[in-house]
Amino acid sequence: METQVKFVVVGHHSREPQARALAYQIGPTAHVMIDPDNHGANWNHRRALEWAAGQSCxxxxxxxxxMPVAGFTDLVGEWLNRFPDSLVSFYLGTGPTTSVPDADSRTTDSVR
Incomplete structure (x- = not known):
C-alpha cells in the first residue's frame, strides 16, 4: 500500500524564494507557509502542524x-510505510551530532 503524503515548507519572509524553490523541487503536494513578519520558527512550525492536523494523510x-537527498519523496514513503503508526522525524537539530554516529554504529532506526 502506498502512503499518501503531503509536504509543507516553512520559511521566513526573507527566504521566501528559497522556500518556494524547495517546494517546487518536492513536487505538487508541497504547501508553503511563510512567516510574513518576524514571529519566529516556533510560530511558523505551529501553523504548519495545525495545517497538518487538518489533512487526511x-x-x-x-x-x-x-537539502533533500536524491529520491527524497520516495524514501519518505518507504519510512512512513515502515512505521505506519508512528510520528517520524527526519530532523536532526542543530546540536552536537554525537547521537547520529551512535545510531549508525548500532544500525538502529532511531537516534537516542
Missing part, C-alpha cells in the same frame, strides 16, 4: 534550508 514539514 501524513504530512512532512520541511524548513526552507532543507
Amino acid at each position: 501524513r504530512v512532512v514539514v520541511l524548513e526552507d534550508d532543507a
